[in-house]
Amino acid sequence: MELIDVYYAYPGSVWALKGVNLRLExxxxxxxxxxxxxxxxxxxxxxxxxxxxKKGAVYYEGSKVxxxxxxxxxxxxxxxxxxxxxxxxxxxxxxxxxxxxxxxxxxxxxxxxxxxxxxxxxxxxxxxxxxxxxxxxxxxxxxxxxxxxxxxxxxxxxxxxxxxxxxxxxxxxxxxxxxxxxxxxxxxxxxxxxxxxxxxxxxxxxxxxxxxxxxxxxxxxxxxxxxxxxxxxxLEKPFMVKIGDLLKKRGLLKGSFPRDFKQLASMLESDGGD
The missing domain is CATH 3.40.50.300 (P-loop containing nucleotide triphosphate hydrolases)
Incomplete structure (x- = not known):
């Protein structure tokens, strides 16, 4: 899916999309x-x-919609x-x-x-x-x-x-x-x-x-x-990112941030993510 310079406004309203360029793989x-x-x-x-x-174009699998x-x-x-x-x-x-x-x-x-x-x-x-x-x-x-x-x-x-x-x-x-x-x-x-x-x-x-x-x-x-x-x-940072920041500052976590609680527990059990 690909959107090229897409604009859209609902009737009587301001623009809901303002020049969106996006390609999803x-x-x-x-x-x-x-x-x-x-x-x-x-x-x-x-x-x-x-x-x-209202303006722009949408493509699906390379074909213009x-x-x-x-x-x-x-x-x-x-x-x-x-x-x-x-x-x-x-x-x-x-x-x-x-x-x-x-x-x-x-x-x-x-x-x-x-x-x-x-x-x-x-x-x-x-x-x-x-x-x-x-x-x-x-x-x-x-x-x-x-x-x-x-x-x-x-x-x-x-x-x-x-x-x-x-x-x-x-x-x-x-x-x-x-x-x-x-x-x-x-x-x-x-x-x-x-x-x-x-x-x-x-x-x-x-x-x-x-x-x-x-x-x-x-x-x-x-x-x-x-x-x-x-x-x-x-937006706010996800809870796991906040936890990861705190653990890294205290030297309790090395490597990548955990994506969920299960990964966090596994990293901590393996001595700080080594």
Whole structure:
């Protein structure tokens, strides 16, 4: 995915994107990071053609995006968006109907639709919910169904808008594990978030946004050890970076910063990370 000098403004509002230049490489877990109002969701909507730039252009796999029905239909089979609020995405009566909606619109045979639905539900670990009414599900279950409905389209990439928003800690951890699983299955994963701890522990590549612009991009350590950038972006350092700074000052940690608590414990147990 590549955006070249992309501008976008909602009707009657100021510019939400202001000359965004961005290239996302295959094979990396990407986090679009920034405070509320930075333009993260607007950017994601350009990734699947829900919004068309007022200026600039979007490219996918080297081809300039055309905003025709045929092009968008093909594109949205390759890139799937999971909305922040699953209630904004779900509308069918039962889980099976919800997950089957996309494949049915592709004109697939009934057996193929059923196979895709069952595989998506199995991948998400929610086989037992397939005949449940969607409106009776918990918020976390709805999130999983929303992801399954995107998986049933068999996309190459999944884009998550604030994936852990409104989830309790356990449900958040389960969702992050699921995104890791999808990545291991060969799916490209892109998330937008204002959660610096999630971005630091999960992503291979981070894009920092503020006021509709890309301030910086790089690997997690490059981003979160840049004090000037952290101050300019209005973000905070992740907890693990704060802990790493403290341990390094006291000579208790050598080498790279831990990405999560498990890595921290391993480093300390191996005598300061040697």
């Amino acid at each position: 295959k094979g990396k877990k990407v986090a679009i990071l920034g405070p509320n109002g930075a333009g993260k969701s607007t950017l994601l909507f350009h990734f699947i053609g829900l919004l068309k730039p 055309e905003y025709t029905k045929a092009f968008l239909k093909t594109w949205r089979q390759k890139v799937g968006l999971v909305f922040q609020d699953p209630d904004a995405q779900m509308f069918a009566g039962s889980v099976f109907q919800e997950v089957s909606f996309g494949p049915m619109n592709l004109g697939l045979q009934e057996d193929e639709v059923r196979n895709r639905v069952l595989k998506a539900l199995e991948t998400m670990g929610i086989d037992e919910l397939k005949y449940r009414p969607a409106h009776f599900l918990s918020y976390g279950q709805k999130k999983k169904v929303a992801i399954a409905s995107v998986l049933a389209m068999n996309p190459d990439a999944l884009v998550f808008d604030e994936p852990t928003a409104y989830l309790d800690p356990r449900s958040s951890a389960e969702l992050v594990e699921m995104m890791e699983k999808l990545y291991r299955l060969g799916k490209q994963i892109v998330i937008s978030t204002h959660d610096v701890d999630l971005a630091f522990s999960f992503a291979d590549w981070i894009v920092v946004m503020k006021d509709g612009k890309v301030l910086a991009q790089g690997n997690p350590l490059e981003i979160f050890t840049d004090d000037e950038l952290i101050g300019e972006s209005g």
